[in-house]
Amino acid sequence: MEFPEALAVYIHIPFCRWRCSYCDFNIYAGMQRWFAPYIEALGKEIRRFGERAGRPLARTIYIGGGTPSLLPLPLLARLFEALHEAFRIPPGIEITMEANPRGLSVAYLEGVRQLGVNRISFGVQSAHPGELRLLRRDHTFEEACAHIAMARAAGFANLNVDLIYGLPGQPLHRWQETLEAVLALRPEHLSAYALIVEERTALHRWIREGRVPAPDPDRAAEMYEWTRDRLAEAGYRHYEISNWARPGHESRHNLVYWRYEPYIGFGAGAHSFIDGRRWMNVLHPKIYIHRIEAEESLIAEEEPLDPRTQMAEMIILGLRLVEEGVEDARFRARFGHGIVEVYGAVIEGLEELGLVQWNGARLRLTGRGLLLGNEVFWRFL
Missing domain, CATH: 3.20.20.70 (Aldolase class I)
Structure with a gap:
């Protein structure tokens, strides 16, 4: 890694x-x-x-x-x-x-x-x-x-x-x-x-x-x-x-x-996300302590994320940011494709419903979209 x-x-x-x-x-x-x-x-x-x-x-x-x-x-x-x-x-x-x-x-x-x-x-x-x-x-x-x-x-x-x-x-x-x-x-x-x-x-x-x-x-x-x-x-x-x-x-x-940036988590049940990989430590503190003392792996679950999953997660998390939304330049720098290239049809449908707005550089939720966020998010998965 x-x-x-x-x-x-x-x-x-x-x-x-x-x-x-x-x-x-x-x-x-x-x-x-x-x-x-x-x-x-x-x-x-x-x-x-x-x-x-x-x-x-x-x-x-x-x-x-x-x-x-x-x-x-x-x-x-x-x-x-x-x-x-x-x-x-x-x-x-x-x-x-x-x-x-x-x-x-x-x-x-x-x-x-x-x-x-x-x-x-x-x-x-x-x-x-x-x-x-x-x-x-x-x-x-x-x-x-x-x-x-x-x-x-x-x-x-x-x-x-x-x-x-x-x-x-x-x-x-x-x-x-x-x-x-x-x-x-x-x-x-x-x-x-x-x-x-x-x-x-x-x-x-x-x-x-x-x-x-x-x-x-x-x-x-x-x-x-x-x-x-x-x-x-x-x-x-x-x-x-x-x-x-x-x-x-x-x-x-x-x-x-x-913003879907990397983080490391420590402790029982802590989550981490680095280099396109997500994992979670064992949940119970006693098991966590035992594994540390025995120098055994702490990982209870891990998931390598394919590019398509990462794209969807970056959109879903970024849309939570009310003013900032998801910036096309950051998305393109990370994945080599623009937001509309990947999700053009989805965005068009959500715009028709009045749930998102796309200005050519940034994708954001509308005021109505803030109330119906889950209705928006699942469409990117």
Whole structure:
């Protein structure tokens, strides 16, 4: 495999206090005694990659989960030691860490910042107690506000807040109240996701049993359109389907994914994409640790992607970028063909439906296409 000179770096911390009702991520509760062995294994994986790849440049670093903020500072420090050994980390790159707004302190957040983290992403989800209970969140909105104030006091000038709308039985006005309450906190970045009820979640079971009503997709669409207007009025740039930022605070790490550029993932269940090949590590932390100690392969799944699949994925991911879309020059430089040469008939059909716009240099979703993204995406596969 040929390694690029620069890579976005993702690190998965799979530990949580408990599983939220909507969550189907690769996370595990009640595993505190495995924190230190996991970080030890993670450091080995990171260092081994750095040796193989020739200590590449880190473009961005994202520590996600799970709940990375459960880790004590000394374990985070060991993680950063491994990162500095394996990668060249230039000053000023975006280093994000996800955090749960409960149980932290200014001293902890100052320690995180001293390690190099300069962007915190708080999972807030709602401002309403009943909705937080439905989602099985372990914090209140007041705690979220207090933790955002702590992060400011610790010196963080780049904060994201994650929110979920389209909840079962949620009226428009209650979502509006949540968004207004969060806007008062003045985060630099907002991620607002329509609830997707995944199988094998508590929420899916409750809906199936009739204990909770199913989400209303028409109401969720109404919430989305109102959100776009309100955040534009508040000075946020709508740069990706579910993401808004004050100018200059777009997530540099996530832009790597949407632009279909290479990234390396470390940890249990982490995904990587390099040189036309995608792979995923084993899911369970105990199996991950065992394989590291036994120096066995961590790969649970891998897929070499043929050029046609890569073309489709670049279009689908790039269309998520509201203003940028997919640039024909970048597509042609990568594949040797222009977008219309490959997808002319598909684009023509989608233009007739009013779902995309093509100006000869760039393909983008229309406002209607933003609401019907899946209808657009499957046509490129």
